[in-house]
Amino acid sequence: MDANASGLSTQTLQEAEQWLARLQAGNCPAGVLAAFEQWRAADPRHASAYDTSRRLLGRVGDLADDPAIAAALREARVPVNAPHIASARRATPAGRWALAASLAAGVAAISAAGILIYQTLSTPAGYQTAVGEQREVRLDDGSAVMLDTATSIRIEFDAGQRLVHLDRGRARFDVATENSRPFVVAAGANAITALGTVFDVRRDGEHIVVTLLEGRVRVGHSPPPSAQLTLPAAQELAVGERLEIAARGATERQAIDLDAAAGWTRGNLIFSSAPLSEVLTEINRYTPWTIAIGDPALVDLPVSGVFHVGDLQAVVPALQRSFPIEALTAPDGSTRLHLRK
Numbered sequence: 001m002d003a004n005a006s007g008l009s010t011q012t013l014q015e016a017e018q019w020l021a022r023l024q025a026g027n028c029p030a031g032v033l034a035a036f037e038q039w040r041a042a043d044p045r046h047a048s049a050y051d052t053s054r055r056l057l058g059r060v061g062d063l064a065d066d067p068a069i070a071a072a073l074r075e076a077r078v079p080v081n082a083p084h085i086a087s088a089r090r091a092t093p094a095g096r097w098a099l100a101a102s103l104a105a106g107v108a109a110i111s112a113a114g115i116l117i118y119q120t121l122s123t124p125a126g127y128q129t130a131v132g133e134q135r136e137v138r139l140d141d142g143s144a145v146m147l148d149t150a151t152s153i154r155i156e157f158d159a160g161q162r163l164v165h166l167d168r169g170r171a172r173f174d175v176a177t178e179n180s181r182p183f184v185v186a187a188g189a190n191a192i193t194a195l196g197t198v199f200d201v202r203r204d205g206e207h208i209v210v211t212l213l214e215g216r217v218r219v220g221h222s223p224p225p226s227a228q229l230t231l232p233a234a235q236e237l238a239v240g241e242r243l244e245i246a247a248r249g250a251t252e253r254q255a256i257d258l259d260a261a262a263g264w265t266r267g268n269l270i271f272s273s274a275p276l277s278e279v280l281t282e283i284n285r286y287t288p289w290t291i292a293i294g295d296p297a298l299v300d301l302p303v304s305g306v307f308h309v310g311d312l313q314a315v316v317p318a319l320q321r322s323f324p325i326e327a328l329t330a331p332d333g334s335t336r337l338h339l340r341k
Contacts, residue, residue, distance in 0.1 A: 008049045015039070016049035018130045034310070035132030039288045042333060126154035129169070132286050134267065134309065139164075142176035143183065146265050148202075149286045149309070157181075170202035172265055175215075190245055193218045195236075200261070206247040211261050212237040219243055269307045276301040276319075276337075287312050289333035297339055298325070 019036050040046050129135050129147045136146045139155065141162055147153065151169025162183040164173070175183045175194040183194040187203045190210075197215035201208065210219055220234030237243055237253075242261070244252045263270040269286075271279050277299045284290050286309045293299055301323060307315055316327045316335055324340040 008045055008052065012043075012045055012049045013052065015130065016046065016053040018128060019050060020053045034313075035130070035286075035288060038333065039131070042288055126152065126165075128152045131288055132309070134265075139176075141178055141181075141183075144174040146172040146174075148172075148264055166201050166203050168203055170200060170264070172198065172200045172213075174198045189221050189249075191220050193220070199237075208245040209242060210237065210245075211242045211256060212239055213258060213262065214239060219245075263306070264309075267309045269309065271306075272304050273302040274304070275299065276303050279303045283307060283312055283315055289335070291316060291335045291337065294328070294336035295338040298323075298337055 019039065023033075023036065040050060127135070127137050127145075127147060129149060129151045131150050134146065134148055136144060138144055139162075140157060143162070145153065145164070148170035151171055152167040153171055154165040154167065156163040156165070160181060162178070162181050164171075164183075164185050166185055166187040171185075173183070173185060173194065175197050177196050183197075185192040185194075185201050187201050187208045188206045190208050192199070192201055192210055195216040195218065197217050198213045199215075199217050200211040200213070202211075210217065216236055216238075218234055218236050235243070235253075240255055240258055242254055242256045244254075246252075257272070260270040260272065269282055271282075277293060280291050280293065303319070303322075305318065305322075307318070316325075316337075319325050319337070320327060326338045326340045327335050328338065329335045
């Protein structure tokens with residue numbers, strides 16, 4: 001893992017910058033603030049990285065005129081006289097962060113300035129969310145994208161196509177109709193083409209799940225099939241259908257409950273007789289700590305209920321009220337569940 005002169009890893013600094021950008025934006029839900037405090041308290045290096053990012057934000061208005069940074073921006077094709085850079089020089093906190101994001105888009109490290117600058121929450125080409133964060137963004141064509149926890153997308157719009165790369169996580173796409181340019185989501189080897197649509201795509205590595213809520217989508221593949229990978233033939237989904245594509249191309253198609261499928265965009269995780277192992281896997285996506293099963297007898301325990309992403313600390317007490325479960329919490333905040341003796 002890369003580290004800078006302060007001893008902080010690149011990943012830790014990126015996480016700190018993501019949190020700072022989200023908090024600078026204002027109007028943070030209580031769940032985001034709680035998740036940030038959990039993250040900061042989990043490791044002394046997190047607090048140090050956050051302080052470092054705040055100091056960088058304080059200085060960034062002066063960095064736009066630095067020759068080394070200007071050269072890096074030219075190389076990255078980010079004009080230093082662009083409107084968002086010029087306005088950032090006028091130095092509101094949000095404006096300074098917009099400048100930091102623009103600088104970070106093209107600069108991995110600027111030795112002449114004596115600091116490191118990393119890619120942050122939003123760049124002109126994409127958006128990210130931190131663990132526990134959910135965020136809606138509007139694209140240039142009027143489409144809306146809801147990003148779930150720990151999600152990253154990249155945008156490539158041109159005259160012939162609207163292309164969104166889902167690198168990780170889950171996103172909901174409410175696509176603006178534009179007949180001259182198809183809207184395509186690329187997720188690994190798969191291409192999901194909207195046909196006037198609201199749909200979800202979730203990506204965990206090469207495991208892809210597509211859920212259709214309105215309209216139609218066509219799911220096919222983006223690169224040509226290789227000898228190592230057997231990709232399914234293109235197929236269209238109907239409203240209320242979910243297509244799961246395994247890492248090596250096997251597919252499973254099933255009908256789903258639309259209300260439950262829409263729950264995450266309202267901050268609700270809805271389960272109906274789901275195995276406890278599946279419930280915890282989903283919940284752990286939203287928290288900086290983990291809840292694990294320490295007793296095999298609990299793996300398939302059927303769980304029904306609604307958990308709110310802003311109050312996931314209530315999960316373990318709720319499980320203990322419903323089942324004979326004992327919870328053991330470690331100093332790092334992680335919890336293991338056992339059958340109560």
